[in-house]
Amino acid sequence: MDIVAGRLVVAGGGQAAFALVAKLRALKDTRPITIVSAEATLPYQRPPLSKKYLLGEADLERLHFRAESWYPENDVEVKLSTEVAWIDRAGKTVSLSDGSMLEYEYLALATGATPRRLPDAIGGNLKGVFTVRDYLDADRLGLEMQEGRKALIVGGGYIGLEAAAVARGRGLDVTVIEMADRILQRVASPATSSIVKEIHIARGVDVREKTGLDRLVGENGHVTGAELSDGSIISADVVIVGIGIAPNDQLARDAGLEVLNGIVVDDHARTSDPSIFAMGDCSVLPLKGSMVRLESVQNAVDQAEAVAAIIAGGDEPYVPKPWFWSDQYDVKLQIAGFCMGFDDTLVRPGAREGSVSVWYFRAGELIAVDAVNDAKAYVTGKKLLELGRTPDRALLEDPSTDLKTLVA
Template sequence: MTGRLVIVGAGQAGFALAAKLRALKDTRPITMIGLEDVFPYQRPPLSKKYLLGEMSFDRLTFRPDAWFAENDVEVRLSTFVEEIDRDKKTVRMQDGSVLEYENLALATGSTPRTLPASIGGDLEGVYTVRDKRDADRLAGEMKAGRRLLIIGGGYIGLEAAAVARHLGLEVTLIEMADRILARVAAKETADIMRGIHDAHGVVIREKTGLARLIGEDGKVRAAELSDGSVIDVDVVIVGIGVTPNDRLAQDCGLDVGNGIVVDEFARTSDPSIFAMGDCVTLPWQGGRIRLESVQNAVDQAESVAATLAGGTAPYEPKPWFWSDQYDVKLQIAGFNLGYEETLLRPGAREGAVSIWYFREGRLIAVDAVNDAKAYVSGKKMLETGKNPDKALLADPATDLKQLMA
């Protein structure tokens, strides 16, 4: 095919699709449309090394700006698509200009949930962190001695807490659920991570929600919590999840349900339109899931590139994730959805531990805390279908290589 590919979204998935097509020697015209005013870049370091000042922005970009022209990838920045006309196979931009496409790829990502204005969500000093602009604005607030409230005890909230403590802020984190990481990890993992944050001086208040933020002259000054207590705050970071950016797809009549519905080839209900990354819901073990991860964005996009270039292999997700907090690296292989039991295995060195998840007696995921060997072994078991003997796995004397034989 030689018709134009239009990629809506200039993030991880959008860039991976364009780069892989060019690596496959596919020469079709490509136009990538991005809302921001900068060329595609990595987002995970924004809230970590970039915010800490340990990494400059030029180190976050996937390729030098010149790469796009050299590889005939047109990038339209600071703009967005307002409408898709599937009959005419066109997209209309915000300035009224129209682009024709042979194939369309939606890599629109997701948007952080925000607090309602009625409880102070629109006050100055209240942030979500998703892009460079968010990180740049927040950087000016992250000063030693200031009081930070983090709303949400998922990975985003915990990573923000680690960065803030490194910068010398006083940090309180609240979580409405019974414990932190309630949606994404077992109690054992949550207990380990809570202990690490306790040791670094983070005040974690579980079973505690936000009643309202209190402002003065438009700036956040305090927070009233669900238990009636009031704490003084200077800055608030909201980490209460994201919603998939599927409005464009819905407006043009594509199937949508907690994300853009795609098949095993990342095709939408319109065979000329693909979707990938955080914005999609994809097939998984007889059901449907959303995978919010860099790994999925890249792998799914590269699978779409292979399909467009003439390949016939479906995308088979092999989930893995990571989270860096202080000097702790949490690596996750697999997807623990529906787990029924867990097994905790001490690592070979101090501070290393892994949590293994099972459903119907079979291994489905592993969380490895400062234990790269457990992560690599667990990932290999999952990819090869090996199911470890639980008694041997629980014994720290057992060499994990034995369990993969």
């Protein structure tokens, strides 16, 4: 039996927004839906922007989740190049940037996040300095990525390292600087950091840890180099900034919703207003006693689909089961779980040359696995985490152990 109810307005047009709408329609919910997206194109996949799209292996049309015809066929209105400017919670309406207004029964905030930029005072406003969050950013960067040029990557997180891999793939000389003691310090163990660092060094990337950026220098408004905190000066034709993202929570803040480095939600993805949900990179959600932001496609999709089920009449809480991935060169790094608070790790060589996994523990309990070109370790670790089981340490340490037996 079809479910018909009041309008759902979705603020944002990314992964979480599309997943929410598609799941609602799959659940036979026929309520009116309006997606309000600041971008000029229909919802599309973002992870390939810094990989296949930049390498010219995929065009924008291939990145769209669905063809244009899918939206009218499923009675989904999409307002492009438009933003939700204001939320009237009492009147349950939103004012849009084009001057129009929409009533809602439910409002879903899928506003995403914005890359942190370098301050203008240190050259962040020079031409040739990029962040990558949408296809227009990728288009502009692609024009500058020409073989033989020198690229500086500011930030040794996953975004920066993926950009470094693409730049090397396009024939640029690449330097990565990371202000912390090691790359991936915020999101991975020293073992994983060391493995990934060696992958980049082997492909000719100059990786400089404990090195910050003092300022960029330029000529005629375009970047030409950088002065680093170790006193060195390097040339740079292209600078890619990967120093994290800031959640787009100002709309929620202006509406008086609870905000704490993101829009605070409960285990049903509800904000402090029960008629308003938040999901994806903009949301702060409960995970094992802590409030966290999970910046991943998996969380955006799973959280949005959980919201769809609730809007359609269900009441199941959203229990995050995090997994992530990062493609760098011909290396696939797959991550299951969330390593926050780990106090021990175990490094396990894989069956194939170049494959390895890092297993994370907290107080003896398995909490995450990093698998480098080791799909079997990833699948096993993910299954163990879903089952809430910790493998026998001796068996895990023994390279002759068939990982399948750990979940038998």
